[in-house]
Amino acid sequence: MSKELVFGHQNPDTDAIVAAKAFSYLQNEIGYDTEPVMLGEANAETKFAFNHFGEELPRIITTAADEVNSVMLVDHNEAPQSVSDIADVEVTHVVDHHRIADFATAGPVWYTARPVGCTSTIILDLFIENDIEIPVKLAGLMASAIISDTLLLKSPTTTDFDINALETLAKIAKIDSENYGLDLLKAGTDLDSKSDLQ
Amino acid sequence: MSKELVFGHQNPDTDAIVAAKAFSYLQNEIGYDTEPVMLGEANAETKFAFNHFGEELPRIITTAADEVNSVMLVDHNEAPQSVSDIADVEVTHVVDHHRIADFATAGPVWYTARPVGCTSTIILDLFIENDIEIPVKLAGLMASAIISDTLLLKSPTTTDFDINALETLAKIAKIDSENYGLDLLKAGTDLDSKSDLQ
Numbered sequence: 001m002s003k004e005l006v007f008g009h010q011n012p013d014t015d016a017i018v019a020a021k022a023f024s025y026l027q028n029e030i031g032y033d034t035e036p037v038m039l040g041e042a043n044a045e046t047k048f049a050f051n052h053f054g055e056e057l058p059r060i061i062t063t064a065a066d067e068v069n070s071v072m073l074v075d076h077n078e079a080p081q082s083v084s085d086i087a088d089v090e091v092t093h094v095v096d097h098h099r100i101a102d103f104a105t106a107g108p109v110w111y112t113a114r115p116v117g118c119t120s121t122i123i124l125d126l127f128i129e130n131d132i133e134i135p136v137k138l139a140g141l142m143a144s145a146i147i148s149d150t151l152l153l154k155s156p157t158t159t160d161f162d163i164n165a166l167e168t169l170a171k172i173a174k175i176d177s178e179n180y181g182l183d184l185l186k187a188g189t190d191l192d193s194k195s196d197l198q
Numbered sequence: 199m200s201k202e203l204v205f206g207h208q209n210p211d212t213d214a215i216v217a218a219k220a221f222s223y224l225q226n227e228i229g230y231d232t233e234p235v236m237l238g239e240a241n242a243e244t245k246f247a248f249n250h251f252g253e254e255l256p257r258i259i260t261t262a263a264d265e266v267n268s269v270m271l272v273d274h275n276e277a278p279q280s281v282s283d284i285a286d287v288e289v290t291h292v293v294d295h296h297r298i299a300d301f302a303t304a305g306p307v308w309y310t311a312r313p314v315g316c317t318s319t320i321i322l323d324l325f326i327e328n329d330i331e332i333p334v335k336l337a338g339l340m341a342s343a344i345i346s347d348t349l350l351l352k353s354p355t356t357t358d359f360d361i362n363a364l365e366t367l368a369k370i371a372k373i374d375s376e377n378y379g380l381d382l383l384k385a386g387t388d389l390d391s392k393s394d395l396q
């Protein structure tokens with residue numbers, strides 16, 4: 001089995017980057033050879049989460065076909081949101097919580113979409129279904145992604161699946177999701193970081 | 199929650215009809231209100247399977263929007279293979295083992311696609327993930343769908359998932375999958391039934 005890249009959408013948010021890291025880890029445990037990458041700079045919120053849990057950010061790519069023949073998409077499926085040369089690689093897996101549009105494959109594919117608040121919520125279920133243990137730091141990152149996408153479970157897109165997933169992940173990561181969540185969201189709206197991004 | 203129809207593709211094969219029946223049963227157990235239907239006459243092989251396990255075939259529909267606002271698709275996703283007025287209803291769920299093409303949704307959706315030999319193989323996993331028991335007769339029909347789609351596990355599309363699923367289902371249905379499978383495939387190629395279909 002040849003190597004595959006796993007990535008979320010352009011202008012990545014915390015879920016796009018964390019879901020790539022989590023799904024790549026899961027797929028490697030199952031027996032695939034994958035590497036998580038990202039399609040642009042991480043924002044201040046995402047950097048805060050990776051710093052907090054002592055994890056390294058994936059590297060940034062702008063094209064995929066020069067490295068691999070096939071890829072796995074997380075947190076998006078629409079071609080305009082994906083890597084620039086998406087038409088030149090085969091998509092073998094998708095995990096996503098958005099509408100499906102402008103997406104097609106030549107052959108059968110693994111596609112897991114669910115109408116929940118965060119891709120990392122779905123990936124937690126995939127870990128459980130495959131009976132793979134989640135590392136403590138990764139659980140912290142996945143909790144961060146849910147906090148980010150659901151604005152600490154307050155966005156209208158929040159479902160019971162997200163509420164239960166955050167509780168499970170916070171327990172593994174040994175964090176208080178309310179306290180940590182406010183710090184995380186604050187990091188994303190921090191004036192200094194914002195001017196840094198502009 | 200308003201009622202939804204569940205159906206496979208036009209010119210239905212055994213998997214298209216059985217997957218609709220199985221997924222509808224599963225969704226009703228989860229709490230949805232669904233009815234399995236089919237988009238055309240069952241073939242001789244499918245009739246043999248339903249007769250053998252003493253089950254009734256779903257009713258045939260030609261349009262959906264006059265009955266429901268939303269539908270669940272199994273064993274297909276491409277609009278030209280679906281109900282004639284598919285553009286007029288919302289697709290809330292898809293379970294399929296084919297390439298994805300000519301498919302789009304306005305909002306988030308449940309989509310479970312896997313590159314295996316039969317939709318009923320995927321649906322068995324969904325029963326297990328949701329901890330729902332499969333009725334004996336339904337297990338027999340789902341085994342029939344796998345036998346049909348994989349030509350008794352001999353087609354090149356057969357995967358280990360299908361092999362394991364057929365073993366599990368045959369045990370629940372208390373059938374010898376080799377003996378029953380040959381009878382089922384023979385019923386589908388029976389000269390009398392064939393001329394009956396022409």
Ligand SMILES: [Mn+2]
Pocket residue numbers: 009013015016075
């Ligand atoms: Mn995102």
Ligand SMILES: [Mn+2]
Pocket residue numbers: 015016075097117118119149
């Ligand atoms: Mn997301």
Ligand SMILES: [Mn+2]
Pocket residue numbers: 207211213214273
């Ligand atoms: Mn079919």
Ligand SMILES: [Mn+2]
Pocket residue numbers: 213214273295315316317347
């Ligand atoms: Mn099929």
